[in-house]
Amino acid sequence: xxxxxxxxxxxxxxxxxxxxxxxxxxxxxxxxxxxxxxxxxxxxxxxxxxxxxxxxxxxxxxxxxxxxxxxxxxxxxxxxxxxxxxxxxxxxxxxxxxxxxxxxxxxxxxxxxxxxxxxxxxxxxxxxxxxxxxxxxxxxxxxxxxxxxxxxxxxxxxxxxxxxxxxxxxxxxxxxxxxxxxxxxxxxxxxxxxxxxxxxxxxxxxxxxxxxxxxxxxxxxxxxxxxxxxxxx
Numbered sequence: 289x290x291x292x293x294x295x296x297x298x299x300x301x302x303x304x305x306x307x308x309x310x311x312x313x314x315x316x317x318x319x320x321x322x323x324x325x326x327x328x329x330x331x332x333x334x335x336x337x338x339x340x341x342x343x344x345x346x347x348x349x350x351x352x353x354x355x356x357x358x359x360x361x362x363x364x365x366x367x368x369x370x371x372x373x374x375x376x377x378x379x380x381x382x383x384x385x386x387x388x389x390x391x392x393x394x395x396x397x398x399x400x401x402x403x404x405x406x407x408x409x410x411x412x413x414x415x416x417x418x419x420x421x422x423x424x425x426x427x428x429x430x431x432x433x434x435x436x437x438x439x440x441x442x443x444x445x446x447x448x449x450x451x452x453x454x455x456x457x458x459x460x461x462x463x464x465x466x467x468x469x470x471x472x473x474x475x476x477x478x479x480x481x482x483x484x485x486x487x488x489x490x491x492x493x494x495x496x497x498x499x500x501x502x503x504x505x506x507x508x509x510x511x512x513x514x515x516x517x518x519x520x521x
Contacts, residue, residue, distance in 0.1 A: 355400075358392060358498070359515040366393055371429050372502035380513040381500065383415065387429040389499040395422065397495035398520040401468045405438060406511045410461070414439040414507025419470060420496040430501055434490065436468060436477065439507065444477055444484050452477070454484035463513075471520055 358366060361379040372388030374381060381390060396419075407413035415438040421431035433448040444466065446452035457479040458464050467478040476486040500512055 355516050355518045357515065358517050359512070361513070364390070367391065368393055370424070372504070374500075374502065377511075380511045381515075383500065383502040383504055383510045383512075385504050386502055387505060388502045389418070389424070389430065390502065391497050391499035395495045395497055396420075396517065396519065398471045399469075400518040400520065401470070401498060401515075402466070402517075403515040404463050404465050404513050406463045407438065407440070407461070407508060408510065409508030412440055412507070413510070414503050415510045416501040416503075417466075417468075418497070418499040418501060419468065420490065420493060421499075422493045422496045431499075434475075435501065436466065438501075438510070444479050446475070446477075446487070449475060449487045450489055451487040452485050454479065457482055457484055465514075 359381060360366075361376075363376060364374065364381070368389075368391045370389045370391055372386030372390070373384040374390045375384055376382070383390070401417075401419065403417065405415070405417075407415070416435040417438065418431055418433075418435050420434050424431050434446055435448075437443060437445045437447065440460075441455075443458040443464070444452075444454050452475065454477070459480065465480050469476045470490070473490045474486070474488045475490055477484040498517075500510070502510075
C-alpha cells in the first residue's frame, strides 16, 4: 500500500506530496534570482563602460594642459648654458659663475611656469627669469625683455610690463615659490602662494625661450628647483 505517500482529497482525487507541489515554486524563485543576478551584472558592465569613457575623455583634456618638469633634478637635459657656468647640485640648478643664461631648448607661447629660487648672497642679490624672447642682442649677455626680476627689492617685477609690480611677498635667504601665467597679451604672478600682480600689454614675440639669468659677479649665486611648465591652449 502507498497510502503514506498519497493523500485523497474530495473533489481533487489523489495529489502528490507537498514537496512535489512546491518544486515548481522553487524553480520559479531560482529563475527570478538568476534574472536578478543577470541584471546586476549588466548594470555593472554598463557602469564600467561609462566610467572608462569618462576617464578617457578626461585624459584627452588633461593632455592638452599637461604639467611637465623642465628640470629633471639630475641633468641639464633640455637646457642650453650660454656664457656662464651652471651645475646640478643636490637636485637643484646652481648658477656658479659668469654673466649669461641657462636657456630652454624649446620656445613656449602661452603657459604656466612654476619654480622655486633662493639667493645665496646675504645682500644685493640679483638674478631673474626671462620669458618670451627669441634672441639675445650681440655683445650683451641677456635679452632685452621680458624678465621676472629676482633682484633684491624688485623680486617678481617685470620692468617692461606696466602694472607688473609687487612688494613684501618674498622671504629673504629662503626658498621662494613663483607661479607665472602667460596667455596672449596678459600675464600674472603668484609669489609664495599669494597673488602678486596681473598685467596686460605683452607684445611680440608671441612665443620664445625661458631662461634663468646668471649675474653672478654682480648679483651672487642662485639656486633653482622644482621647475614645471604647463602649456596652455
